[in-house]
Amino acid sequence: MNETTPGAAGDTPVQDPLQHSAAGRSDVAGSDAATQMLAASEDDDLRTSVAALSRLATGQMQLADVLTRIAEYAVAAIPGADGAGLTMIEAGRSDTIVASAPFVGQVDAIQYSIEEGPCITAAAEARTVRSGSLSDDPQWPHFGPRVGHLGVHSVLSIPLLTSDGVLGAMNVYAHRPGAFDTHAALIGELFAVPAAIAVQNAQVLAQTRRLAAQLQAALTSRSTIDQAMGIVMSRIGCGPDEAFDRLRQISQSENQKLHTVAQHIRDEAIRRARARHTEA
Template identity: 60%
Template sequence: MWQRQDADLAASLAELSQLSNGAFGLTELLTRVAGMAVAAIPGADGAGLTLLEPHHADVIVKSTEFVRQIDDIQYSIGEGPCISAAATGRTVRSGSLGGDARWPRFGPRAGRLGVHSVLSLPLLSPAGVHGAMNVYAHGKNVFDARAEELGELFAVPAAISVLNAQILSQARRLATQLQAALTSRPVIDQAIGILRSRSGDTADQAFARLTTLSQTQHLKLTQVATTIVEQAAARARVRRTDQP
């Protein structure tokens, strides 16, 4: 039996090593990692993965639908094995969620959905905890010490793949933001110039007025600036038309 388990782990690790971060979006790559965890850990019926994103919404994926239901419960009430694993940086295991005193609100609800066993593995790097991987089974006491050992062996390279994917996603996000800033800067400068010509304000004062308009109108700065420029252009066209 152990030979088969070792073979399953080896196969999952080999597949994990072949993942190309550039070939997949962040969510798709995390979903693939969750699926590999199911194959690597004996007894697993499904898995979910939560990636902590600083200054951005956490990314949560699942390998199958029942995992979504379970994870929705723990995140909605702020209690559960994944939250514990991410908070402590330690593996969390339970074979009877319905009666587990660590999660008095989450456990019974998971048990009523027919999910009784969980193995939550933190995704660790030298920089800290980046998230956690939840592996679930419907039966009771499915995950033993051996399953925990295999899970932790899988979680080490999984954390590296996840971290690399996160770094790439953040770099792509920043590049998009920078491109948007470069695209929007000319129209913002034009709007600042128009406001200065009307009021005699400095550039900083005109930009502050533009920012205030953006906040009060609940519009992006670029949208407000575009409106000011378009209105000024429309008035200029009217003046040219009215000239004899």
């Protein structure tokens, strides 16, 4: 009977199960460490982007510029993102749409032109939507194939929510399929909270600026009309009501705004006065 000596030439080496177990634990530990490092890096990106949001000088920027900057911060914060866009919905006004990259503008132009896509769904239903295979995603059967041809295969769209309701939506895109997992969606939702506040603040500031401009224009217009009424009153010797009626009649007959008619009368009176002064 032949006996085989362990470790002899030609035999299959026998591994120590304890050593094998230790090596397995080492591999798992290394994998865990790498995962933790990646998560820490992503958390740092989120913190950096949120901190940048808090430093936005909204008082010195136009609304579209603020929204564009927020979209850029979203790209930096959310793992796998190649570009992002923001759509702000405002009652009585056209939606404000910005993009961090040209391809995002192309993608968003498609969804708004056909009225189908992740941003529309996220804003209308106030929920986060995502896809890692847009070309054949049944959620958007017309939108998906079109953007798939552009090489965009993943999307994460998150509504911008405040106590006043849905302000709009943040759309994050990636070229590679399956770019946004549950963790990326969670980071996106965490970022969307301060982003919505920043958008709301920028919106309020823009509305205040528009109101101030409208008020200034109204005051200027009223002043011009009052001056024109004074000129008409002095020319024909009438009261303010009749002078205003004369201006209104001219406005209607010439199909011009009342302010335009008043400004023409005032400017013509100034021109004549300067001409008389020159002749004297």
